[in-house]
Amino acid sequence: MPKKTNWGILATGKIAHTFAKAVNSVPDAKLYACASRNAQKAEEFGSLYGVEKSYGSYEELAADPNVDIVYVASPMSCHYENVKLCFKHNKNVLCEKSITLNSAQLEELISIAREKQLFFMEAMWMKCLPAFLKAKEWVSDGKIGEIKAIRADFSNPVEFDPNDRLFRPELGGGALLDLGVYPISFVTAFLGFEPEKMISSANIGGLGVDMDEAVIMKYKNAYASLVSGFDIENENRAVIVGTEGRIAFDPWFFCTDTVRLYDKSGRFKEESVTPHLCNGYEYEVTEAQKCIAEGRKESVLNPISDTAGVMKLMDRLRKDWNFHYPEENAII
Ligand SMILES: NC(=O)c1ccc[n+]([C@@H]2O[C@H](COP(=O)([O-])OP(=O)(O)OC[C@H]3O[C@@H](n4cnc5c(N)ncnc54)[C@H](OP(=O)(O)O)[C@@H]3O)[C@@H](O)[C@H]2O)c1
Numbered sequence: 001m002p003k004k005t006n007w008g009i010l011a012t013g014k015i016a017h018t019f020a021k022a023v024n025s026v027p028d029a030k031l032y033a034c035a036s037r038n039a040q041k042a043e044e045f046g047s048l049y050g051v052e053k054s055y056g057s058y059e060e061l062a063a064d065p066n067v068d069i070v071y072v073a074s075p076m077s078c079h080y081e082n083v084k085l086c087f088k089h090n091k092n093v094l095c096e097k098s099i100t101l102n103s104a105q106l107e108e109l110i111s112i113a114r115e116k117q118l119f120f121m122e123a124m125w126m127k128c129l130p131a132f133l134k135a136k137e138w139v140s141d142g143k144i145g146e147i148k149a150i151r152a153d154f155s156n157p158v159e160f161d162p163n164d165r166l167f168r169p170e171l172g173g174g175a176l177l178d179l180g181v182y183p184i185s186f187v188t189a190f191l192g193f194e195p196e197k198m199i200s201s202a203n204i205g206g207l208g209v210d211m212d213e214a215v216i217m218k219y220k221n222a223y224a225s226l227v228s229g230f231d232i233e234n235e236n237r238a239v240i241v242g243t244e245g246r247i248a249f250d251p252w253f254f255c256t257d258t259v260r261l262y263d264k265s266g267r268f269k270e271e272s273v274t275p276h277l278c279n280g281y282e283y284e285v286t287e288a289q290k291c292i293a294e295g296r297k298e299s300v301l302n303p304i305s306d307t308a309g310v311m312k313l314m315d316r317l318r319k320d321w322n323f324h325y326p327e328e329n330a331i332i
Contacts, residue, residue: 005289006032008067008091010058010082011074012045015096019071019123020049022281029285035061058082062089069119069288072096075165076172077325080105083120087112092119094288098177101325102318103311110304119292120304121284124185126254127302128283130274132189135240135247135259139190143261143269144242147190150224152183152238152253158230160206166230167206170326174209175228176202176314182254183226184215185310186238191219193309202321206230210323245269255280 007023009016012034023031032052036042039056046054055061062070062085069092072082080100086093087109099122100106113120126132138144156179158166165171166178195217202213212229227234238253239246245263250256257280261270276282287301298304318324 002028002293004028004030005292006030006066006068007285008033008035008061008064008070009045009051010035010061010070010072010086011078012036012041013073013075016045016071016073017048018279019073019281019285020045020051022278022285023071024049025278025282026285026289029289033061033064033067058085062086062091067091069094069292071123076101076177077170077327079172080109083109084112087116087118090116090118092288092292094121094123094284096123098122098172098181098311098314099307100311101172101177102328103308103315106308106311110308113297113304117297119288119297121288121291121299121302122304122307123281123284124181124302124307125281125284126182126185127189127306128287129255129257129280130283131249131256131259131272132186132254133301134272134274135249136189138247138261139240139242143244144240144246145244145264147222147240147242149222149241150187150190150239151226151241152186152224153227153234154179154182154236154252154254155212155227155229155232155234157233162207167209169208172325173206174323175212175230176210176317179230180213180215180226180228180317181310181314183228183238184313185306186254187217187224187226188306188310188313190240191217191222191224193306193313195219195224195313198313198316198320200317200320202317202323203229203231204321204323210318210321213317213321215317 035055042054072095205211
């Protein structure tokens with residue numbers, strides 16, 4: 001029997017629980033270890049998911065020779081240091097979105113990963129999901145002709161809480177890195193990373209982070225429009241409009257199992273429904289494991305160069321808003 005991939009989870013917050021369930025649902029994955037800054041918290045997390053090793057520090061997890069890949073689930077501002085720690089111990093990494101605060105941090109991590117020949121991927125699970133892959137297939141098969149417009153919105157109203165990472169600049173809070181990263185990853189997957197022009201506006205609030213934003217991206221032959229925010233109720237749909245038809249994602253577009261194809265008169269043509277096997281995160285688990293088994297250092301479905309392209313656009317947007325994080329001395 002082939003050896004299972006031993007996963008280690010670094011940080012035991014909200015998303016780590018969801019991810020642990022996904023790992024436990026994948027047949028050739030083993031949730032081997034977890035780590036928290038607090039040993040008791042790690043043990044409690046570990047006992048919920050049948051984890052073999054629970055560590056009271058991230059360093060112990062990174063140093064465990066039996067861990068094949070670490071899933072980094074800390075707040076955004078910690079990713080850079082946490083991923084570096086894993087790389088120091090020669091660990092492959094799947095890191096939560098947004099992968100870093102800015103391109104400078106990401107470029108440094110990418111060069112370490114390349115130098116040490118380690119697998120490095122952002123946990124942009126949308127790009128591993130069957131609905132997203134079906135839309136990619138329809139587009140490359142020419143089913144909607146040339147793309148002319150994309151709309152993708154992701155808002156998630158949250159009550160202001162000064163303790164929540166979302167509102168705290170020192171934890172990498174803000175709607176762009178938390179929510180906007182999905183619509184931008186979506187648009188760039190279809191139209192690329194070089195819009196001719198970007199027009200945007202953001203409201204700064206909370207404890208000094210972007211609470212919401214609207215972005216228009218102009219490409220040579222297409223437009224994209226995106227809205228994200230912690231203070232907006234939205235349908236969270238995505239639609240790709242082409243010269244011959246359109247593709248519509250159900251809400252919430254980045255995690256839906258359903259996508260539909262229409263002709264240019266708006267008549268329904270086809271739908272693809274692939275219910276998640278667990279909670280949807282299992283597809284990125286499988287993708288990371290498959291790449292590692294094949295000796296790849298980058299994901300096929302979500303290459304790190306795509307992540308870097310998205311990060312550059314997010315840097316550009318924040319620069320336009322004159323918004324930077326405390327550890328960024330000047331506007332990036
Ligand atoms: N893919 C998705 O669908 C999805 C959904 C939600 C969030 N995320 C991403 O996942 C990451 C974590 O989000 P989350 O919602 O799980 O956050 P969270 O509930 O606040 O948990 C973050 C965890 O990070 C650890 N941590 C390390 N340093 C910390 C610090 N200085 N302050 C606070 N916590 C610290 C803590 O774990 P220990 O106490 O165990 O050390 C904490 O429980 C973010 O990058 C976020 O964007 C992804």
